Amino acid sequence: MTPVPVLRAALRLTAVGALLAGASASAFASAEIRDISRETLAPDDGWAAAQGGTSGGAAADEDHVFTVRNRTELARALDGGSDTPKIIKVAGVVDANTDDEGRRLDCADYVTGGYRLKEYLAAYDPRTWGSVKPAGPQEEARKASAARQAERVELPVGSNTTIVGLGSGAVLKGASLQIENADNVIVRNLELRDAFDCFPVWQPNTGGLGDWKAAYDTIWLRGASHVWIDHVTASDKGHPDEDEPTYFGRNYLRHDGLLDITQGSDLVTVSWSRFADHDKAMLIGNSDSAAGDRGRLRVTLHHNEFHGVVQRAPRVRYGQVHLYNNRYVVPADAHDYRYSIGVSTESAVYAENNSFTTPGHVEAADLVKSWNGTALHQSGTSFNGFPVDLLAIHNAYNSGSERDLTGDVNWKPSLHGPVDSAARADRDVARGAGAGRVR
Structure with missing residues (x-):
């Protein structure tokens, strides 16, 4: 040696x-x-730096440092979501839809109980079934088939864990990383691609429209704390929902959130990451009635790019969210765009120096939407290269249809690095955000 x-x-x-x-x-x-696998979060880098900071698996001994090249090795390294300090290095492309021998699995391999999409659609057509939830043989078969896929693609991440991609080509495909009731987790320098649900469920409603609901968030935080997501690229690459058919008048959605932070999760920093070509990107707080989330859901989002995202970038309930130096790009052909910043129940979003580029039909009044929200701090916003006041524009253009927002969110962020101008952040994020770009 x-x-x-x-x-x-x-x-x-x-x-x-x-x-x-x-x-x-x-x-x-x-x-x-440079070995980034033992790097820890800087002491001033957002909410995840509070109350002891975030170090992930930096304390792992050499017996708990793993390089994984397939799903079997990854599952073994995760150890069922154990709390043992561990560092997991992802090399190349790891596909979660594979069996223990590495054979690729497609949707047909998960089907059981006689499930057939054609029969499912016939059974639960709203014109004959009505507005109640699906029940009966085809729904039971769908659930059983979905459970078989979930066994492969849902991967539990325990406390004191770092998952890091090696080099510029590390990809985790088809997986849903589940960070549940875990503390002190880092995910860095990794492309997370196509958490594809083979068996979406039809959810009717009394309004007659209903919707298709997919099961898997690419990264899902539930009751998690001290989590740092850095230089991650998350997208639907390979199976865009826009290419899916329409059933019951609704797009047959195969993907849920790219990064959802829910159920009392707290002290999270998301930095230098890219969220792309997706419908619902990021949900912070999943229920208006979850009063137990008060005082939690504290999240910092900085130097991230939201490219071709339809909505939820993010949508916030209850949380104190610092949103600064992020880059938003809405392509000219994105005719399904809804909004970027969602202000919901008791949320307190402090938005500084974010840049929005929308070469198509999107107007500044479209960028913010409120559901029961009362406040939004905004300053230094750039819209197509010009300064705008998102708060004033929202209140002027949405008066009557939505509640007017005040600018007082009753807190001011203290844990953060330099806040650059929106123009500089736009340039820096375009060059530096996403997997393979750690500097």
Whole structure:
């Protein structure tokens, strides 16, 4: 085995040689190998830095540092969501829809109990079934089939865990990372792609429209605390919902949230990540009636990109959310866009220096929507390169249809790095957000 000092010296000589050969200075920097798996959250980096901070699996011994290349190895490393300090390095593409031998599974492999989509649609057509919830043989078969898929794709993440992608090509495909009742978790430098539900459920309502509901959030926090999500890319890549058919007049949705923070989760920082080409991106607080969420759901979102996101970027109930230096891009062909910032029951969103670029039909009045919300602090917002006051625009254009918002959210963030101008943040996030771009 080559001694570590000799190895480092060889790396430096390699970099010097690259420079002498005319390579850029970045070749020298890249030669010094950086291990981000034991890096911890900076002491001022948002809400996850409060009350002791977030270190993930930094304390793991060498027996609990794993490099995983398939679902079987990943599941073994996660250890059923144990609290043992652990570092899990994802190498290459790991597909959750595979069996223990690595064979690819598709939706047909999960079907059981006689489930057939054609028969399901015939059984629960609202014109004949009505507005009650589906029940009966086809719904039971759908549930059983869905349970078989859930066994493969739902992966529990326990306390004191770091999951990090190696290099620029680490992908976790088809999985739903479940961070439930866990404390001290880091997920970094990883592309999370296509948490695809084979068996969405039809949810009718008394209004006659109803909707399709998918089961899997790409990352789902429930009762979790001290969580840092950094340089993650999350999308529906591979199976966009816009390509799905329409049944009962509604899009047959296959995906739920990209990152949902619910059920009393607290002290979360989401930084330098990219959320793309998706309907409902991020829900913070999942119920108006969850009064137990008061004083929790404290989340910082900074230097993230929301590209082609239809809604929930984020939608907030109860939480104190610091939203600064984020980049929003609504493509010109995004005709289904609804809103970006959702202000809901007892939420307190403090939005600073965020940039919105909407080359199509979207107006500044479309960016904020309120459901029972009362307050939104906003400052330094840029809309297509021009300063705007989101609060004043919301109140002017939505008066009568929504409650007017005040600017007083009764708190001011203290845990954060420098807050740049919206224009600078827009440029920096475009270059630096997402997996494979840790600097």
